[in-house]
Amino acid sequence: MRVSTAFSQQVSLNAMLAQQASLAKTQLQLSTGMKNLTPADDPAAATRVLDLQETIAKTGQFQDNxxxxxxxxxxxxxxLDTSENVLFRAKELTIQSLNAPLTANDRLAIKQEVDQLLQELVGVANTKNANGEFIFSGDLSGVPAFAVNPDTGRYVYQGGQQQRVLQIAPERQVADGDLGFNVFQNNGSVSQSGDAGVNGVAIDKRSVFDTLQTLSEALGSQFDIPEARLTGSRFTRFGMDYSAAPTSFTLTGDASTESINLSANFTSLDAVVTAINSQITPGSELQAQKNGNRIEFVSLTEGAASSVQITAVSGSFLTDFGFNSGDVATGANLGGVLTGSETINLPTSYSSNPAVFDVVAESGAVATVTLSSNHATMAALAADIQAQLTAAGLTDIEVDTSANPITFKSISTGSASSVQIKQVSGSFLSDAGFVTGQASRLFDVTANDVLTDLDTALDSLLKARTSVGARLKALDDQEAQNSQFVVDSQTTLSVTQDLDFAEAISRFNIQQTALQAAQQTFTRVQNLSLFSFL
Structure with missing residues (x-):
């Protein structure tokens, strides 16, 4: 086979260039520290590297979260810790206010501190984080959790309905706060105002702010008589559109009925409230108002006689705003409550042994009650006593017609009220379990209810703190797990993409020697010519 000079030189040149390319690649690997310089070097490894890098980046974001x-x-x-301290101080002041020797001025001094505690607690409930977001407002973090309702003067929750959550692992989220509604507002209550009900069931709920406001008012000898309130259960902050599908319903109070028709696009809850109130007859006891992010209908009549009922006529208003057709709310009375400690044996036998006792009202008015007949039921006994109280002008004293032990209640119209019972003759007081001179004042009842409700509010704070502690522990555990996962992933990534420098340097030296040999060979081959021997 004849080999031309040109071919021989080209073969040598190609060999030298191949060695240069190999050496250049190895040199580039050494300079970058990467095993594969392009995806084409190892497509499977390149895919694996991208997956690992994405996983590590996501885990880094989880750590930031x-x-x-x-x-x-x-x-x-x-x-929450500050809130607990506020409520502990409020309890101390409540107990102090129940001290009999205190004068009206002493209670007013306590009232001033209670008012300051209330403002402090509202400020705590509207705490912001470093980003200026309200921590108890849930997914409406740009809105203060609590604000004064201008219609009632009470604090209402106006934050979101959902807790905000952050992703801390591929399949795990954690809430970064609690809803103020659950922490401060939706607390159980034994107060008389909690006796106001919906569909015959007592509400038995009030916010800790209402509890402190009630205490403040009582210290000033003022009492807010609960009226009927029917509140929707749906979040309707942003209104509702009835332009395409009008809706209508009726509101029935204790003295009037109003027909409401809505047929426009309402872009806010305020607009809905305004539209409804514009259709209510001036002077009516019924009124629509906003309760945070929900609508509510109230009767301006106070006490147990207050009622409001909603009935669907057409359209979807009741469903949209969280009512059922026929829902009815009722108010409640406030007053001193005097309950016997003994169950009265029925039938009574006062026909042969009459009993006489005095009932004294807050005003000092006295009604002398004489029991001189037998009573087969508690209703009959209560009716007999009630008739004599009414005849004596004590219309603000009410006898429970079904309770046994028997209960006397003074009915407040917004000011102090009390009821006292005194023995005259006979056995009624001992039969019912009363002590002569025993009395019940509305202030005492209110203050004792406040004490119980403050304990309930403290329990709510404790539950929230327990939940926060559990979440902080979960964050610590997940952070450690994420850190280990990142280390493991980085190890795998290093094995996949990082260069073995010892092997690469050895290879570089070998390739460098091979290149030098190729270059020397090329020089020798290039000098092979017959002309050199002529």
Missing amino acids: IGTARGRLNIEEAA
Whole structure:
């Protein structure tokens, strides 16, 4: 086979260039520290590297979220701790206010501190995080959690309905705060105002702000008589559109009925309330108002006689705003409550042994009650006593017609009220379990209810703090798990993409030697010519 000079030189040149390319690649690997310089070098490894890098980046974001959630929960923990201190002080003041020797001026001094505690607690409930977001407002973090309702003067929750959550792992989320509604507002209550009900069931709920406001008012000898309130259960902050499908319903109070028709696009809850009130007859006891992010209908009549009922006529208003057709709310009376400690044996036998006792009202008016007949039922006994109280002008004293032990209640019209019972003759007081001179004042009842409700509010705060602590522990555990996962992933990534420098340097030296040999060979081959021997 004949080999031309040109071919021989080209073969040598190609060999030298191949060695240069190999050496250049190895040199580039050494300079970058990467095993594969392009995806074409190892497509499977390139895909694996991208997956690992994405996973590590996501886990890094999870770690950032954990830090953010921890900071927000620490702020909430501090807020809850401050709230507990406020309520403990409120309890001390409530107990102090029940001290009999205190004068009206003494109670007014206590009232001033209670008012300051109320403002402090509202400020705590509207605490912001480092980003200026309200931590107890849920998914409406740009809105203060609590604000005064201008219609009632009471604090209402106006935050969101959902807790905000942060992703801390691929399949795990943690709430970075609690809803103020659950922490401060939706607390159980034994207060008489909680006796106001819906569909015959007592509400038995009030916010801790209402509890402190009630205490403040009572210290000033003022009492807010509960009226009927029918509140929707749906979040309707942003209104409703009835332009395409009008809706209508009726509102029935204790003295009037109003027909309401809505057929426009209402862009806010305020607009809905305004439209409804514009259709209510002036002077009616019925009124629509906003309760945070929900609508409510109230009767301006106070006490147990107050009622409001909603009935669907057409359209979807009741469903949209969280009512059922026929829902009815009722108010409640406030007053001193005097209950015997013994169950009265029926039938009574006062025909042979009459009993006489005095009932004294807050005004000092006295009614002398004489029991001189037998009573087969508690209703009959209560009716006999009630008739004599009414005849004596004590219309603000009410006898429960079904309770046994028997109960006397003074009915307040917004000011102090009390009821006292005194023995004259006979056995009624001992039969019912009363002590002569025993009395019940509305203030005492209110203050004792406040004490119980403050304990309930403290339990709510304790539950929230327990939940916060559990979430902080979960963050610590997940952070450690994420850190280990990142280390493991980075190890796998290093094995996949990082260069083995010892092997690469050895290879570089070999390739460098091979290149030098190729270059020397090329020089020798290039000098092979017959002309050199002529």
